[in-house]
Amino acid sequence: MNAHGGPARPADTVLTREEILRAAEDVLRRFGPAKATVLDVARVLRVSHGSVYRHFPSKTALRETVAERWLERAHAPLAAVVAVDAPAPWRLRQWLSTLFTTKRGKALDDPELFATYLVLVGESSAVTEAHVSGMIRQLTRIISDGVATGDFSVSDVDGSARAVWDATRRFHDPAYASHWSDPDIDAAFESVCALVLSGLSATAG
Amino acid sequence: MNAHGGPARPADTVLTREEILRAAEDVLRRFGPAKATVLDVARVLRVSHGSVYRHFPSKTALRETVAERWLERAHAPLAAVVAVDAPAPWRLRQWLSTLFTTKRGKALDDPELFATYLVLVGESSAVTEAHVSGMIRQLTRIISDGVATGDFSVSDVDGSARAVWDATRRFHDPAYASHWSDPDIDAAFESVCALVLSGLSATAG
DNA sequence: GCGCTGACAGAATTTGAAATCTGTCAGCAC
DNA sequence: GTGCTGACAGATTTCAAATTCTGTCAGCGC
Numbered sequence: 001m002n003a004h005g006g007p008a009r010p011a012d013t014v015l016t017r018e019e020i021l022r023a024a025e026d027v028l029r030r031f032g033p034a035k036a037t038v039l040d041v042a043r044v045l046r047v048s049h050g051s052v053y054r055h056f057p058s059k060t061a062l063r064e065t066v067a068e069r070w071l072e073r074a075h076a077p078l079a080a081v082v083a084v085d086a087p088a089p090w091r092l093r094q095w096l097s098t099l100f101t102t103k104r105g106k107a108l109d110d111p112e113l114f115a116t117y118l119v120l121v122g123e124s125s126a127v128t129e130a131h132v133s134g135m136i137r138q139l140t141r142i143i144s145d146g147v148a149t150g151d152f153s154v155s156d157v158d159g160s161a162r163a164v165w166d167a168t169r170r171f172h173d174p175a176y177a178s179h180w181s182d183p184d185i186d187a188a189f190e191s192v193c194a195l196v197l198s199g200l201s202a203t204a205g
Numbered sequence: 206m207n208a209h210g211g212p213a214r215p216a217d218t219v220l221t222r223e224e225i226l227r228a229a230e231d232v233l234r235r236f237g238p239a240k241a242t243v244l245d246v247a248r249v250l251r252v253s254h255g256s257v258y259r260h261f262p263s264k265t266a267l268r269e270t271v272a273e274r275w276l277e278r279a280h281a282p283l284a285a286v287v288a289v290d291a292p293a294p295w296r297l298r299q300w301l302s303t304l305f306t307t308k309r310g311k312a313l314d315d316p317e318l319f320a321t322y323l324v325l326v327g328e329s330s331a332v333t334e335a336h337v338s339g340m341i342r343q344l345t346r347i348i349s350d351g352v353a354t355g356d357f358s359v360s361d362v363d364g365s366a367r368a369v370w371d372a373t374r375r376f377h378d379p380a381y382a383s384h385w386s387d388p389d390i391d392a393a394f395e396s397v398c399a400l401v402l403s404g405l406s407a408t409a410g
Numbered sequence: 411g412c413g414c415t416g417a418c419a420g421a422a423t424t425t426g427a428a429a430t431c432t433g434t435c436a437g438c439a440c
Numbered sequence: 441g442t443g444c445t446g447a448c449a450g451a452t453t454t455c456a457a458a459t460t461c462t463g464t465c466a467g468c469g470c
Contacts, residue, residue, distance in 0.1 A: 199404030
């Protein structure tokens with residue numbers, strides 16, 4: 001830490017995108033989304049704010065990139081669940097449960113930081129949409145595996161993946177974060193999970 | 206209409222709760238939730254604002270009552286679906302579809318008014334909670350009927366009703382109102398409906 | 411007595427002038 | 441040439457003064 005509270009940075013080194021992103025995360029964590037300014041980021045890095053604009057075309061672009069990185073890091077564990085060698089129903093339940101647990105953990109562990117990233121992600125519909133497509137693609141893979149093995153029986157795999165995503169929104173949509181500490185949230189999650197899994201594996205239809 | 210734009214009111218009549226509620230709805234429609242004041246309501250009725258406080262203990266209580274009435278009126282058609290003589294799966298689908306269509310209609314027909322009532326309802330968690338319990342009670346009735354006739358097979362009727370409510374949130378939670386004009390919203394609704402109905406009627410599980 | 415009024419205190423909101431920030435760019439230093 | 445600076449215009453945000461609102465209540469008129 002230096003006099004400005006920012007991380008020491010070699011004075012005779014070129015400024016990198018990565019350094020700026022780290023400083024931006026730092027400033028956002030400390031000041032929150034409403035107060036964090038490009039000037040603050042530059043101050044932490046001990047450069048002029050003009051230098052920041054050599055690496056990012058706008059404050060918005062910088063914040064979008066920070067949001068993107070956060071989403072990537074937060075959901076990294078999910079890809080592993082998709083790839084694991086296990087029955088599709090188990091993987092689906094595991095995937096949903098990991099998604100819920102991870103997000104709830106972040107929300108309850110540091111609510112302020114979570115709220116900050118919520119704002120950032122909410123600012124950029126493009127980033128959100130790309131991220132959601134990725135999530136639904138993972139669901140599609142699990143479901144189509146299940147159909148191949150006979151564990152699942154659905155007519156429209158893409159539609160079902162979308163339906164699973166929508167049906168479980170209460171447990172992954174940050175809009176509901178304030179309800180994630182309800183005492184009966186785990187029971188509610190189990191009920192919806194059971195309903196969804198039963199719906200996919202139904203022999204009737 | 207009089208000089209103040211409010212409905213004419215007999216000058217030599219006692220002020221009633223009902224008149225105040227109607228005036229409040231009028232003012233909220235015209236000025237929106239942020240600008241509507243008790244003084245405005247009194248102005249429309251051509252009385253002093255002290256008179257309004259003889260019938261409602263606070264501005265909050267007045268707004269809560271307005272919100273309550275709106276929820277009641279908006280969801281009146283649903284009770285009929287619960288009571289109709291038809292197979293439970295049909296009734297459940299009809300109930301969900303009516304809920305979605307009605308709300309979407311209100312949201313798209315007059316977005317400003319819808320947003321106004323959204324704010325009012327959001328202000329009072331007590332009103333919301335009571336309303337949601339009522340909705341889930343209706344779901345419970347349909348599902349338990351279905352279990353009795355063998356159309357549905359679930360171990361926990363209350364839990365399933367809650368799960369159906371949660372799984373269909375994207376189509377009735379006003380937080381999603383901005384997505385209700387998406388081009389593929391009907392397909393998404395059908396997918397979730399199919400998943401839910403299949404999940405309830407599953408013979409496996 | 412009964413219903414209503416209107417003045418009042420404290421709380422909340424509005425307003426607009428001052429301060430700060432975003433984004434650009436000519437020019438400096440190496 | 442390459443990377444950085446800092447002054448600048450226009451946009452946005454802040455802050456405190458002034459207005460408006462909420463909730464109460466003594467008292468008026470029928």
